[in-house]
Amino acid sequence: MREEKYFKMLENRWSNIWPHPSLPKEPVYPLGKIPDTGILGEVC
């Protein structure tokens, strides 16, 4: 299996078992943007 397909398959499973709808799907940095990087998404 190719890597892209492998992680797509896993992501589908993780979506199905995600523990709570309000839990963010990206880590939250409580002090806003991570310094010097703009947004956390950039480092994720």
Place this chain on the structure above:
Amino acid sequence: MERYAEKQPSKDYIIYYGKRISYKEMDELSTKFANYLIENGFEKDDRLALVLPNVPEFYIGYFGTLKAGGICVLLNPMLREMELEYFFQESKPKFVLTLDLIYPAVEKAAKKVSDGINIIATSFKDFLPESPEIPIHPSMNAFTQKMEENLYLTDILENASSKKPNMRAAIDDNATMNFTGGTTGLPKGVYHRHQNIVYTGACTYTYNNAHLLVERYPEQEVDFEKFAAELAQTEVGLAAMPIFWVAGNDMGVVGPTVSGYTVVLFTRWDAKAAMEAIHKYKVTTTYAPFDLYWEILIHPEVGNYDLTSLRTCTGSSFIKGLTKELRKKWRELTGTILREAAYGLTETHTFDTFTAGFHRNDMDIERAEKYGGTFCGIPCPGTLIKIIDENGNLAPLGEHGEAAIKSPSVVSGYVGRPEETAKAFKDDWLLTGDIGMYDEDGFFYYISRKKYMLKVSGVSVYPTQIEFFMLRHPAIEMVGVIGASDPEKGQVPIAFVKLKDEYEGEVTEDDLLEWCRKNMAPYNVPKRIIIKKELPLTATGKVIREELIKEYERMSTS
């Protein structure tokens, strides 16, 4: 640290046996230390080694070094002179901050490496209150008389400027040097960047309390930012595990500092003192090996304390594993659940997965039992973990293989070790050397260390799996399994066992073997079981297999 010092200046950052240090005070102390370093020739990317137990000075040294643009080398204060020499040689620090009691060993080791290493001393008494609110270990009363020729942290803090230093570390700069591989050959250093640590902190902030969302609002959408901020406001963490160790550091330094909560700092673990602290300071979050939760549960004075402030309790299955019985008893005592903390390793600053929210009906424990591994939940968003076979191909769900990881917190290699770096880091993936698996739903399990996988008559056998099962025997307190050569089977497992006190002399090696034969697959049954009074343990309580292997070799040749 600076942001919270502005936002919540008077909030307690650390409570150390009753001594309270606010965010503002810690910010000022670490700034003063940074200024001292800079004024004394410390430059960007220079290293300062912390050889300290869990004391407030650790935080002053840690944040002072980062504010000065340097790299903090985190070392075990239990290291002896010869070992320290090795670590100083590897890390080449310009400064060392250490305890007066171990100053002589640190000084001798440093001098063997370079005449240019400056050593700064501190003492337990410098930050302990005159009348501790929580009982301290007798060893913490010890100190050495001040020597005129030595440098002392208290003098530095008294005289240094508290003006913000003219230095700013960038997110990509190296922040810490941690060592890994201590039980599998010589330790190797890794550099963690500020970014790695902030990402890990954001993951703990977001996911470590997720079970509370599930418990409190099972069917309800909530404003997560508000929910998390309110939790952080009232969060009080008990930091009783060594904070030089990466998992202890996440829970005792990184997590609190990113979230802005209070740390109740312990130099030494003690079950009674822990109960007193939880009761007195309304501790909400704890992390410890599961054995220590049992220590509290069976403590004769457990009924004297109110432990119901606890809401997030996590552990690691280093010696004793998480069981339904343990979770049930803990919930009865505290009202909250106990769960595995996460999967992780030094090279990733740990917390690569989260387990919160998967505890309903003990689903996590049942799956761990079913698959014979440690339930690690799912990877934190931003982290990718794949399972690969011996040829590097992706392994299907349900099959064991080596876990490879890619995330914002993975280091770039082993410092000064290009060959080992090339072996472990391939195409942006870190080959962890851990055997893991995903189940049919995508939950990740830690199975074993790769190098401890045995081939018994061609069957893959994992010592940690054998340990996992043997710990279910009521008489076994600790077990360490190693592999030994065997002319018939290739390899066979050998188990070293420590019995619970009440079973000593009551249970024999033959009894345990008989139990194993009854309860475990033939290839998992140890060829030999050796009962010992004590097993060799690392500072963090893991059984040191290398020592058991050496001991077995000695036994075989004598």
